[in-house]
Amino acid sequence: MILINFIKVACEMSEKIYIGVDLGGTAIKVGICSEEGQLLHTYEGPTEKEKGPDTVVGNIEKYVRLVVEQSPFEWDQVAGVGAGVAGFTNVKEGIIILAPNVGLKDLHIREILEGRLGKPVKIDNDANVAALGEAWGGAGKGVENCVCYTLGTGVGGGIIINGKIYQGFSGMAGELGHVSVVPDLEAIQCGCGKMGCLETVSSATGIIKMAKDAVARGERTSLAQVENIMAKDVFDAAKLGDEAAIRIVNRAAFYLGKSMAATAVILNPELFIIGGGVSYAGDILFDEIRSVFAKLTPEPVQKGLRIVPATLGNDAGTVGAAGLFL
Amino acid sequence: MILINFIKVACEMSEKIYIGVDLGGTAIKVGICSEEGQLLHTYEGPTEKEKGPDTVVGNIEKYVRLVVEQSPFEWDQVAGVGAGVAGFTNVKEGIIILAPNVGLKDLHIREILEGRLGKPVKIDNDANVAALGEAWGGAGKGVENCVCYTLGTGVGGGIIINGKIYQGFSGMAGELGHVSVVPDLEAIQCGCGKMGCLETVSSATGIIKMAKDAVARGERTSLAQVENIMAKDVFDAAKLGDEAAIRIVNRAAFYLGKSMAATAVILNPELFIIGGGVSYAGDILFDEIRSVFAKLTPEPVQKGLRIVPATLGNDAGTVGAAGLFL
Numbered sequence: 001m002i003l004i005n006f007i008k009v010a011c012e013m014s015e016k017i018y019i020g021v022d023l024g025g026t027a028i029k030v031g032i033c034s035e036e037g038q039l040l041h042t043y044e045g046p047t048e049k050e051k052g053p054d055t056v057v058g059n060i061e062k063y064v065r066l067v068v069e070q071s072p073f074e075w076d077q078v079a080g081v082g083a084g085v086a087g088f089t090n091v092k093e094g095i096i097i098l099a100p101n102v103g104l105k106d107l108h109i110r111e112i113l114e115g116r117l118g119k120p121v122k123i124d125n126d127a128n129v130a131a132l133g134e135a136w137g138g139a140g141k142g143v144e145n146c147v148c149y150t151l152g153t154g155v156g157g158g159i160i161i162n163g164k165i166y167q168g169f170s171g172m173a174g175e176l177g178h179v180s181v182v183p184d185l186e187a188i189q190c191g192c193g194k195m196g197c198l199e200t201v202s203s204a205t206g207i208i209k210m211a212k213d214a215v216a217r218g219e220r221t222s223l224a225q226v227e228n229i230m231a232k233d234v235f236d237a238a239k240l241g242d243e244a245a246i247r248i249v250n251r252a253a254f255y256l257g258k259s260m261a262a263t264a265v266i267l268n269p270e271l272f273i274i275g276g277g278v279s280y281a282g283d284i285l286f287d288e289i290r291s292v293f294a295k296l297t298p299e300p301v302q303k304g305l306r307i308v309p310a311t312l313g314n315d316a317g318t319v320g321a322a323g324l325f326l
Numbered sequence: 327m328i329l330i331n332f333i334k335v336a337c338e339m340s341e342k343i344y345i346g347v348d349l350g351g352t353a354i355k356v357g358i359c360s361e362e363g364q365l366l367h368t369y370e371g372p373t374e375k376e377k378g379p380d381t382v383v384g385n386i387e388k389y390v391r392l393v394v395e396q397s398p399f400e401w402d403q404v405a406g407v408g409a410g411v412a413g414f415t416n417v418k419e420g421i422i423i424l425a426p427n428v429g430l431k432d433l434h435i436r437e438i439l440e441g442r443l444g445k446p447v448k449i450d451n452d453a454n455v456a457a458l459g460e461a462w463g464g465a466g467k468g469v470e471n472c473v474c475y476t477l478g479t480g481v482g483g484g485i486i487i488n489g490k491i492y493q494g495f496s497g498m499a500g501e502l503g504h505v506s507v508v509p510d511l512e513a514i515q516c517g518c519g520k521m522g523c524l525e526t527v528s529s530a531t532g533i534i535k536m537a538k539d540a541v542a543r544g545e546r547t548s549l550a551q552v553e554n555i556m557a558k559d560v561f562d563a564a565k566l567g568d569e570a571a572i573r574i575v576n577r578a579a580f581y582l583g584k585s586m587a588a589t590a591v592i593l594n595p596e597l598f599i600i601g602g603g604v605s606y607a608g609d610i611l612f613d614e615i616r617s618v619f620a621k622l623t624p625e626p627v628q629k630g631l632r633i634v635p636a637t638l639g640n641d642a643g644t645v646g647a648a649g650l651f652l
Contacts, residue, residue, distance in 0.1 A: 145495045159592070161487070168594025169471050172627050175591040180584070180622055183509045192624045258506070262588050265501040266485070268494025296506055298518045301498050 016079035020322030025101035031318035037137025043067035082324035084129030131158020133320025138312035146271040151278035257292025275310025342405035346648030351427035357644035363463030369393035408650035410455030457484020459646025464638035477604035530557040583618025601636025
C-alpha cells in the first residue's frame with residue numbers, strides 16, 4: 001500500500017522517467033527510474049542469445065515496452081532508454097564492439113533501438129554503468145567524485161567525475177582491474193596479457209585460484225574438503241579461522257587496498273564503492289582493505305575519504321543504465 | 327621586427343589578455359598571455375621573501391603592473407590574473423595554505439590581490455599550473471585529456487581533463503609523485519612519510535641519492551670523481567657509457583614508466599607530458615620510459631597515446647597561471 005502510494009506520488013511529481021536495460025548473457029533486466037535515481041518498477045526476461053542478435057534486440061524492445069505497460073507510467077513519460085552491456089562498447093557511436101557473453105559484435109544498437117522505440121538511447125559497458133548506478137542511486141548518492149570497484153569474475157572499475165562516467169581519451173578509462181600491483185616474483189599472467197594485474201588476485205577467479213593452489217600444495221586447510229571451491233567457500237573458511245583461507249582473503253584485500261592507494265593519489269575521490277559478488281564477504285574483507293589503504297595513502301588524501309560497500313546489488317546496472325541520461 | 331609586428335597584430339586581434347604569475351622562492355615571473363595561450367610579454371623580479379609577506383604581495387602587484395606598462399597592451403585589456411604557487415593552496419577560497427619556499431602561510435592572496443589590482447584573481451599550485459601551461463600552450467596544445475609529470479627536486483603531477491585542471495574531492499588530485507611503486511624490499515621512505523613513492527626514485531633528489539649510494543658502496547663509476555653530484559652529472563656519465571649511471575637512469579625511468587602504466591589504465595589520457603629539470607636528459611630517459619610503459623600497459627590503452635617532453639621549460643608556470651582563466 002505504501003509502495004503504491006509512493007509510485008502514485010512519483011507519477012504525479014515526476015514528469016519524466018528513464019528506462020535502464022542491463023543486458024546480460026542469461027537475462028535482460030529492465031527498470032524504470034525516477035529523475036532522482038529511484039528504481040520504481042522492474043521486468044526481467046531471458047536474453048535468448050542462442051537465437052541470435054535479432055532475437056536479443058527484439059527482446060530488449062519487448063521488455064522495455066512491457067515494463068512500462070505493467071507500470072502506472074505512460075510511454076510518453078519515457079525520456080530515454082539506457083543500456084549497460086557486458087563487453088566492449090563505443091559509447092560515442094552507440095556500438096557494441098564485442099560482447100562475447102551476449103553473442104553480439106559490431107552492432108549499432110543505439111541506431112536500431114532508437115528506430116524501434118522512438119526514444120533517445122545511450123549505451124555503456126557494465127562496469128561503468130554499475131558505477132554510475134551506485135553513484136546516482138546507491139552508496140554514492142550525493143557524491144560528485146567516486147571510484148567503483150566491482151569484484152566479480154574479473155575486477156571491473158568505473159570512475160565518476162562530477163556525477164558522470166569519466167571515459168578518458170578512447171573510452172578505456174577506469175580499467176581498474178588492470179593496474180599492475182603484484183610484484184614480479186609473485187605475479188601471474190592476466191587475461192589481458194600483462195603480468196600482476198589486480199584482477200589476478202582480487203577477483204573471484206583469483207581467490208579461487210589461490211585456494212586451489214593452496215590445496216594442491218598440500219596446505220592444511222578445510223578447503224581441501226570442498227569439491228568445487230567458490231570464492232564464498234574461502235570467505236566462510238576464513239571466518240571460521242582457517243589460516244590458509246585468511247591468508248588468501250588478506251592477499252586479495254592487500255592488493256586491492258594498495259591499488260586503491262594509487263588511485264587515491266591520482267584521482268583524490270571522496271568515496272570508494274566496492275561491489276560485486278566478492279564484496280558480500282563483508283567486514284573480513286573491508287577491514288583489511290581499509291587497514292592497508294590507511295597504511296599506504298598519504299594523510300591529506302585520506303582526509304574525508306570513505307570506503308563503503310555497494311548498496312544496490314544486482315540493481316546497480318539497471319539504475320546506472322537509466323542514469324546515462326543524467 | 328617580426329616580433330613587434332606579431333605583438334601589434336595580437337593587440338588588435340585579441341581584446342583580452344591574461345596575466346600569469348609564477349611565484350617562486352627566489353624570483354617572481356610574470357607574463358602576458360593571449361587567449362590562445364601565447365606568451366607575449368614577460369617580466370621577472372626578485373621575490374624578496376626575507377622582507378616578509380607584505381613585500382612579497384607588494385612585489386607581485388608591482389611586477390604585474392610593470393609587465394603591462396612595458397608592453398603594448400592597456401591595463402583595461404587585462405581580463406584576469408592567475409598565480410601558481412610552490413606549496414599547498416586552497417583553490418576554491420584562493421588561499422595559500424603553506425608555501426615554505428616563499429615564506430607564506432594562511433594568506434588570502436586572492437582577496438588581497440583582487441583588492442589591489444581590481445582584476446579577478448585565481449591561484450593554484452605550481453605542478454597543476456605547469457600542467458595547464460603545457461596543455462594550453464605547450465606540448466599538449468589541442469589535447470583535451472593529458473597527464474603531466476614534472477621531474478624536479480620532487481615529482482609533481484597535474485591532470486588535465488577537458489582542458490581544465492582536475493582538482494579531485496579536496497584539491498589533492500594528481501599527486502603523482504606519491505604513487506607507491508617501489509617494492510617493499512627496495513623501498514625507502516618518502517618526504518610524505520610513506521614508503522616507496524615514485525618521488526624517491528624518479529626525482530632529481532632520488533637520482534642524486536642513488537648516485538651517492540653507488541659511490542659510497544665503492545662501485546666502479548666515473549661519478550666517484552664528481553665532488554657534488556647533480557642529476558645532470560648522472561645523465562652525462564650514462565651517455566658516456568658509465569654502467570652504474572646507466573643503471574640509475576634506467577631505474578628512475580623504470581618506475582616512472584611503471585607508474586605511468588597504472589595512471590594510463592585509470593585515466594586513459596591521450597598524452598603524457600614529462601617536464602622539469604630531469605626531463606632535459608632527453609632520449610636516454612625517454613627511450614627507457616617508453617619501453618617500460620609499452621611492456622606494462624594493456625594494448626587498447628596504449629592505442630593513440632603519446633609520451634612527449636614538455637616544450638615550455640620555465641615558462642610553463644607563467645603560461646599555465648594565465649590559463650587558469652580559460
